[in-house]
Amino acid sequence: MTALGTLLFILGVFAIRMVGGFSLSGVLAGNERVTRLLLLMPLSIVSAVVAVQTFTKGTTLVLDARAVGIAVAAILSWRKVPLGVVVVIAALTTALVRQLGWG
Amino acid sequence: MTAAAQPPAETVKGKSALDLGTLLFASIAIGIAVTSILSGVGTSGWAVMAACTFAYSGTGEVAYASVIAAGGAMTPALVAAMLVSSRFGLLAMSMTGRWKAPLWERIVVAHLASEVAVAAAIEAEPRGEQAARRAFFELALCNTAGWIIGSGIGLALGDVVGNTGRIGLDVVFPASFVGAVVNGLRRKDSTVAVVAGAGAALALTPVLPPGLPVLLAAATSLLAMAAPAATWRKPAVS
Known part of the structure; x- marks a missing residue:
């Protein structure tokens, strides 16, 4: 990552976050259906991220x-x-399976 | 209010010190793992620290590095990083209006809206706005602090860590918020969001550039709106 690349990366991600955080206002933010959608949407995203991080490599x-x-x-x-125990055991399990010669 | 009407003690308190400590530990591990990938494509130390501190998008860093590692130029690397980070816009959006906050706090919340922090805030919300706010900031600060410390350690260690996959570091990041996913399975509507979100992302992965599948998978939450907002069965006496 070059200096220019780093700067553009930082500015780009910041812009994405601010557009997201400030694009809903007034009527929409208080709407009951919008509120419910905003509760469900992170779950779809988080689940998708876990799936992609677990079952894909590049585009396969x-x-x-x-x-x-x-x-x-x-x-x-x-x-x-507790979270830390979950994370440590997940890493150790993955390492062990690899040690046994799979994946 | 009678004692029986009060929620059980477990649901009243915030995250325990153990949970926060372990999240800090997990974040440090992620920071180390991501830094070793970024350093692997010849990123200087200050750029690694600036990216983890201000961009705060580990998957974005990994996406950028993987394009460069494959021989790509800066522009496609940036496009990949932005696509992968696009979900942070939606995560920031999902934090809109959850509690009254001045402008500066809204900016900080939008910036810190990571998967773990948003998941914790939503989990805490039935206990009130302040519980959600507290959970969000507890998790966000542990996550960021661990991330920055981990990146620093990763730089100091250099090649000592070697192949991060060998010690299972590549599952640390998804494992750290798989809890929010399985918790989602306790309710009908969130089960649809979880299952359809993962399914859509995997189905789209072979046909779209990295990042877009996750962004489009967010739309499955519209599908989840059609499901009833109820648990699968009445909670059993436990």
Whole structure:
């Protein structure tokens, strides 16, 4: 990342955030349906990010050791295990599966 | 108010010190992992620190680095980074009007609206605006602080970490907010958002440039609006 690239990257992401944070105002922000949508939308996004980070490499779908680590993380999270424990066990599981020669 | 009408103690308090400490730890690990990728394509130390502090988009950094690593130029690398970071606009939008805030706070909230912080705020919202605000800032500050510390450590360690995949660092980032996803499965409408969001992103991945699948997957929340806002069954006595 060059100096110009870094600057443009920072400004670009900041602009994206500010456009998002300030594009809804007045009537829309108080609307009940909009409020409900804004509760559901982050879940769609977060779920999509997890799926992409787990099952893809570039533009191809792959099933590898990451899937095992994330599956373990999902089960532990469902059982309300503290976040740090979830994260450490997910990483160790993935590393172990790789050590065993898969993905 | 009778004692029976009060919510259980567990739902009243904020995130525990253990949760925040572990998030800090996870964020440090992510910072180390992302920094090693960025350093791998010849990014100088100050640029790594500036990007993690002010852009605050790990996936954006990784997207940028992967285009450069593949021999791409700066413009396509920036476009990839912006596409991947586009979800932060929607996450910032989803924080609109959750509590009364002056202009400076709205700017800070929009800037810090990461997956973990937004997920925590939404989880805390049934307990009131102030609970949501507190949860948001607790998580956002731990996330940012850990991120910056981790990037610094990553720079100091350099090649010591080596292949981040070997020690499973590549799952640290998604594992740190998979909790919000599985929590979403407890209600009908959010289950639709979770399942359709992941499905759409995966289905679109082979046909669209990185970042766009996640951005378009956000639209599945419109589908989720059609589902009832209820849990799957009455909570059992536990």
